[in-house]
Amino acid sequence: MRITVTVDGVAYTDEVEPRTLLVHHLRERLGKTGTVVGCDTSNCGACTVHLDGRSVKSCSVLAVQAHGREVTTVEGLATDGRLHPVQRAFHENHALQCGFCTPGMIMQAIDLLADNPDPDEDEVRHGLEGNLCRCTGYQNIVRAVRDAAARTRAGGAG
Numbered sequence: 001m002r003i004t005v006t007v008d009g010v011a012y013t014d015e016v017e018p019r020t021l022l023v024h025h026l027r028e029r030l031g032k033t034g035t036v037v038g039c040d041t042s043n044c045g046a047c048t049v050h051l052d053g054r055s056v057k058s059c060s061v062l063a064v065q066a067h068g069r070e071v072t073t074v075e076g077l078a079t080d081g082r083l084h085p086v087q088r089a090f091h092e093n094h095a096l097q098c099g100f101c102t103p104g105m106i107m108q109a110i111d112l113l114a115d116n117p118d119p120d121e122d123e124v125r126h127g128l129e130g131n132l133c134r135c136t137g138y139q140n141i142v143r144a145v146r147d148a149a150a151r152t153r154a155g156g157a158g
């Protein structure tokens, strides 16, 4: 099937098999390897991207379902060489170790903050419960999300 998907602001038209998962299309056809596969079974959240501005696990979406829609990956967040505030907060709060979960965590955190600009710790943990991290114990991830929220509310770009 022929699909056109806008990814990180660029429209791509490709032939795909109907069974192709969005995450595989992003990585293997479009080279968007910043989006990673942790489980392939919708459990880990590592593959989280935004589809029309809302987070989805891209291993649970077919590429054909993204036809005519906009996908944002972690690679599309920085603007003019400046990290997104959530990326910056993860960096400054040491919210990663191996980094494998980080792209999905960041995409999910942005979606969470769009719904709730001032989440408390429990709300952050609840919002990120579909994203697994094997390294950090989550403490610094929660801290980073709340830090990003505070900076954004203060009007800073990070």
Ligand code: FES
Binding pocket: 036, 037, 038, 039, 040, 041, 042, 043, 044, 045, 046, 047, 048, 057, 058, 059, 060
């Ligand atoms: S790879 Fe998609 S949820 Fe784990």
Ligand code: FES
Binding pocket: 095, 096, 097, 098, 099, 100, 101, 102, 132, 133, 134, 135, 136
């Ligand atoms: S930093 Fe390694 S899985 Fe989260």
